[in-house]
Structures are given as C-alpha cells and as structure tokens.
Amino acid sequence: MKMKAICSFLVFLFLLQPITAFANDTSEKQYVYDFAGILTEDELQELQTIATEYSNKRETDFILLTTNDTEGKDIIPYMQDFYDEKALGYNKPHGNTAILTIDMEHRDFYLAGFGVAETYLHDSRLDTIRDEINPDLANGSYADAFISFITLADEYFDIEPEEEIYDESGAESGYYEDYATTDEYEQSAGNILFQFWFQLLVSLGIAVIVVGMMIYHSGGKVTINQRTYLNETNSRLTDRRDTYVRTSVTRQLRPQNNNNNSGGGGGVTGGGHSHSGSRGSF
Numbered sequence: 001m002k003m004k005a006i007c008s009f010l011v012f013l014f015l016l017q018p019i020t021a022f023a024n025d026t027s028e029k030q031y032v033y034d035f036a037g038i039l040t041e042d043e044l045q046e047l048q049t050i051a052t053e054y055s056n057k058r059e060t061d062f063i064l065l066t067t068n069d070t071e072g073k074d075i076i077p078y079m080q081d082f083y084d085e086k087a088l089g090y091n092k093p094h095g096n097t098a099i100l101t102i103d104m105e106h107r108d109f110y111l112a113g114f115g116v117a118e119t120y121l122h123d124s125r126l127d128t129i130r131d132e133i134n135p136d137l138a139n140g141s142y143a144d145a146f147i148s149f150i151t152l153a154d155e156y157f158d159i160e161p162e163e164e165i166y167d168e169s170g171a172e173s174g175y176y177e178d179y180a181t182t183d184e185y186e187q188s189a190g191n192i193l194f195q196f197w198f199q200l201l202v203s204l205g206i207a208v209i210v211v212g213m214m215i216y217h218s219g220g221k222v223t224i225n226q227r228t229y230l231n232e233t234n235s236r237l238t239d240r241r242d243t244y245v246r247t248s249v250t251r252q253l254r255p256q257n258n259n260n261n262s263g264g265g266g267g268v269t270g271g272g273h274s275h276s277g278s279r280g281s282f
Contacts, residue, residue, distance in 0.1 A: 012142040019274065031055065032146075033082075036104045043143040054150050058155050058157050060096040060117050061088055064146045068104050075103045075110045080269035082125060086129035094273050100149045102142065106281075109137060110264060111149065113276040123265050126278035242261065244254075 039047070051062045070078040079101040082088075089095025103109065111130055113121035121129075128268035129152045136145035136220035163195055192198050264279025 028244065029061075030063060032064045034064070036067050036068045036102065038066055038142050042182060047143060047146055049255035050147060050150060052258075055090055056156055058096075058154060059090050060098055060115070060157075062150045062153070063088060063097060064102075065099060065101040066104065066142070069076045070103055070105065075101055075106070075108045076264065078103070078235045079110055079112060080267070080273075080275075082272065083112075083114065083275075084092045084269050091115070094271065098149075098153050100146055101132070108279065108281050109133075109277045110280075112266070114273060116272060117153075117259075118266070119161055120232060121153055122161065126276055127154050130278045132279045134280055134282055158182045170187075177281070184229075 027177070029052070030048075032039070032047050033043060047064060051064070055061050065079065065082060067078070079099060082101075083094070083097065083099065087093035088097045088099070090097070094114070096117055098113050098117040100119055101112070102108045109130075111121075111126045113119075113126065129149060132152055133145040133148045135150060136142070148172065221279070264277050266276040268274045
C-alpha cells in the first residue's frame with residue numbers, strides 16, 4: 001500500500017510539472033524587445049518591472065520595441081507586422097496594447113494604441129506624449145523615454161474620451177483640451193460668453209464701430225490742384241509721358257518645413273487590426 005501511494009504521488013507530481021511551467025511562462029511575459037541593444041541589463045530589468053506593473057493596472061500591455069533594422073520597411077508597417085506576428089495583447093491575442101517603437105537606423109519613433117488603448121490613447125493624446133518624450137530620445141535617455149511613455153499614458157486612462165472638447169485655439173494643429181470632470185464643460189457651455197451667437201454679435205458691433213471711425217477720419221478738404229506748384233511765368237513743361245521699358249521678375253526659393261517631428265496618425269495592420277498613432281524623429 002505504501003509503495004502504491006508513493007507511486008501515485010510521483011505520477012501526480014509528474015503531471016503537475018507542465019501546469020507549473022505554463023504558469024511561470026505567463027507570469028514572465030516579455031514587454032521589452034530591445035533588438036537594437038540600446039539598454040543596459042539594469043534598465044531592461046527595471047523597464048520590465050514597470051511595464052508589468054502598469055500593464056496589470058490598466059489591463060493593457062505596454063511594449064517597448066527597438067531595432068537597428070526594419071527589414072526595408074517604414075517604421076509603421078514594421079511595428080504593425082510585429083504586432084500581428086507576436087499577437088500582442090493583455091486580454092487576448094491582438095488585444096489591448098500600447099507600444100513605443102524606436103528605429104535607431106533612421107532615428108524615427110512611433111507610438112501606437114490597440115484595443116482599448118486606441119480609444120484612451122487616440123492620435124491627439126499620443127501627439128502630446130510624443131512631444132514630451134522627444135527630448136529624452138534626442139539625449140539618448142531611452143529608458144526614461146519609455147518610463148515617461150507609460151506614466152503619461154497611464155494618466156490618460158483616467159480621463160474618459162467623451163470628457164474632452166475640441167480646443168478652438170488649436171484647431172489648426174488638432175489638439176484637444178481635456179476636462180477632468182464634465183462639470184467644467186457644462187459650466188463653460190452654459191456661460192453666455194462662450195455662446196457663438198453672443199460672440200458673433202460682439203464681433204459685428206466692434207467691426208461697425210471701427211469702420212465708422214475710419215470713414216469719419218478719412219475725409220478732408222482738398223486745397224491743392226494741378227496748378228498749385230506751377231510757375232506759369234518760368235515753367236517750360238509742355239507735355240509728359242511714361243515709357244514702358246521692361247519687367248523684372250525676381251525668383252526666391254520658398255523655405256521648406258523640415259520639421260519631421262510630427263504626423264503619422266493611426267492605421268490598420270496587415271492582419272486587419274486598427275490602431276491610433278503618432279510619429280516623430282529625434
């Protein structure tokens with residue numbers, strides 16, 4: 001009986017090993033893919049720990065991807081193919097993911113959000129995060145840039161997308177103004193100073209006053225004519241004419257905008273997974 005019990009226990013332990021191994025694999029999920037080798041061992045461990053903590057907090061995987069070789073692809077399709085092939089996602093394959101990709105060969109970087117991250121980290125919010133981490137990337141502080149990416153993204157998860165209104169002062173750049181609560185929005189919306197019809201009336205009133213003053217001051221009596229400065233006794237001017245000689249055209253090169261630290265936007269991977277995005281260079 002004793003031998004039977006021992007054998008049964010050994011068989012149980014043998015069957016338990018694959019289950020334990022699977023549990024260990026899932027608990028050691030990889031968040032940092034430093035193919036470019038720009039991080040130290042200590043930085044890798046620190047970033048892995050931070051990414052694990054925030055990924056569990058937001059149920060969204062925070063991924064860092066670096067490379068020296070995009071295999072001839074632009075950084076965006078490179079990131080998209082990586083997402084498809086690795087089936088990244090916290091909640092499921094191809095699920096909630098926020099990813100920062102750094103291309104060291106071309107000095108480009110790209111921020112993207114999949115799943116719930118596409119909603120909370122839409123293009124405009126990623127533009128803001130991009131501007132914040134750009135100085136760290138330019139200075140070679142890649143670990144700090146990734147930490148800032150995670151912590152700033154974490155803050156946006158506390159702000160519902162419907163709690164933001166379009167900022168008219170930034171209409172050309174497409175930035176948004178976030179409201180922590182809907183009360184602030186309701187108060188501003190109910191204020192007569194923020195009503196379009198009131199602002200239009202005020203603008204028209206000011207325009208009428210300004211134009212009226214200009215008309216009033218534009219008058220005046222003309223006291224001179226063609227004979228005021230003419231000395232009829234000594235003047236010998238009998239005729240005058242203008243002769244066209246030639247036209248001179250000067251060409252000047254229009255300055256180009258070489259600021260590559262913007263743009264990109266979201267897109268769809270080859271596998272059909274949509275995402276938000278923001279692109280920059282350093």
